[in-house]
Amino acid sequence: MSQHAPLIIDIxxxxxxxxxxxxxxxxxxxxxxxxxxxxxxxxxxxxLCSDIKRIRADLLICVDHEGGRVQRFxxxxxxxxxxxRALGTLWSRDQLGATNAATACGxxxxxxxxxxxxxxxFTPVLDLDHGESGVIGDRAFGRDxxxxxxxAKSLMHGLRLGGMAxxxxxxxxxxxxxxxxxxxxxxxxxxLKAILADDAAPYGWLSTSLxxxxxxxxxxxxxxxxxxxxxxxxxxxxxxGRLHFQGAVFSDDLSMAGARLIDGxxxxxxxxxxxxxxxxxxxVLLCNQSLDGGKAVxxxxxxxxxxxxxxxxxxxxxxxxxxxxxxxQTPPPDWDELMVSSAYMHxxxxxx
Numbered sequence: 061m062s063q064h065a066p067l068i069i070d071i072x073x074x075x076x077x078x079x080x081x082x083x084x085x086x087x088x089x090x091x092x093x094x095x096x097x098x099x100x101x102x103x104x105x106x107x108l109c110s111d112i113k114r115i116r117a118d119l120l121i122c123v124d125h126e127g128g129r130v131q132r133f134x135x136x137x138x139x140x141x142x143x144x145r146a147l148g149t150l151w152s153r154d155q156l157g158a159t160n161a162a163t164a165c166g167x168x169x170x171x172x173x174x175x176x177x178x179x180x181x182f183t184p185v186l187d188l189d190h191g192e193s194g195v196i197g198d199r200a201f202g203r204d205x206x207x208x209x210x211x212a213k214s215l216m217h218g219l220r221l222g223g224m225a226x227x228x229x230x231x232x233x234x235x236x237x238x239x240x241x242x243x244x245x246x247x248x249x250x251x252l253k254a255i256l257a258d259d260a261a262p263y264g265w266l267s268t269s270l271x272x273x274x275x276x277x278x279x280x281x282x283x284x285x286x287x288x289x290x291x292x293x294x295x296x297x298x299x300x301g302r303l304h305f306q307g308a309v310f311s312d313d314l315s316m317a318g319a320r321l322i323d324g325x326x327x328x329x330x331x332x333x334x335x336x337x338x339x340x341x342x343x344v345l346l347c348n349q350s351l352d353g354g355k356a357v358x359x360x361x362x363x364x365x366x367x368x369x370x371x372x373x374x375x376x377x378x379x380x381x382x383x384x385x386x387x388x389q390t391p392p393p394d395w396d397e398l399m400v401s402s403a404y405m406h407x408x409x410x411x412x
């Protein structure tokens with residue numbers, strides 16, 4: 061096995077084809093991200109996850125499963141989780157009740173996914189709701205970084221109870237800008253001091269408990285000309301240096317528009333990946349590129365292999381250790397047993 065497997069890729073359908081198997085066996089591939097198109101029913105998801113683990117037990121099976129409009133699996137017994145704003149609304153009426161409800165949401169989210177063989181969800185959203193960002197909106201707990209931090213920490217506690225690590229996103233904050241980084245490049249013109257005092261504050265307060273972080277495809281020109289996920293200043297100097305974050309760092313999806321314009325020019329997926337890894341990302345995601353046969357995925361695997369041979373990127377043993385630390389340390393629960401467990405049923409009752 062390679063000493064560093066930084067690529068997280070996707071698969072096209074509800075079962076693995078020969079190309080998926082070949083790619084997932086590649087030593088530079090460290091995981092797979094699932095989408096709604098990879099879901100048919102629960103037994104199919106369990107079978108798919110088992111197949112992935114048979115290729116390599118250390119592959120990290122990930123999903124964007126936050127609640128609200130970002131929840132990939134919604135049928136077959138999966139609980140419809142509320143958007144995080146519902147927890148912020150509850151906070152305004154009952155602060156300690158809201159923290160307990162947040163823990164319950166995290167526990168239900170994690171235990172249901174784990175019972176199907178999924179390792180990890182990219183949650184919680186730590187962005188602040190400034191009222192400007194359509195792409196964030198009700199995905200955020202609220203506007204106050206202190207409230208966001210406490211609710212996120214409670215949700216992370218629930219994830220841990222369900223056997224799952226956490227991922228704070230989108231560092232240092234996507235909520236202030238209106239543009240959607242999936243389709244354009246948002247620019248946040250505030251000073252570093254203003255960002256650290258407000259949107260980035262949760263990352264400092266959660267530095268001992270967050271397992272991983274995903275940076276925003278946003279440019280903060282008063283800090284660096286590059287988007288945060290490609291910036292050594294943001295990831296090395298600020299996140300690791302100033303905020304003392306110790307966990308894993310994922311790039312956001314390299315196929316998003318906000319990921320491909322670096323230093324004012326369009327770059328290839330390989331160049332984007334190399335730039336992100338050299339800036340301090342431990343893993344890079346390439347999503348939704350397997351649908352047309354996966355040419356872009358194969359190009360990235362080949363390109364990163366070549367970049368390694370040429371010395372443009374070097375595997376990082378510490379980064380690999382951080383990736384492996386995100387794998388669940390406990391065996392997945394049996395779904396039917398989970399459904400009747402008292403802890404799970406109590407958590408269900410607390411979800412707003």
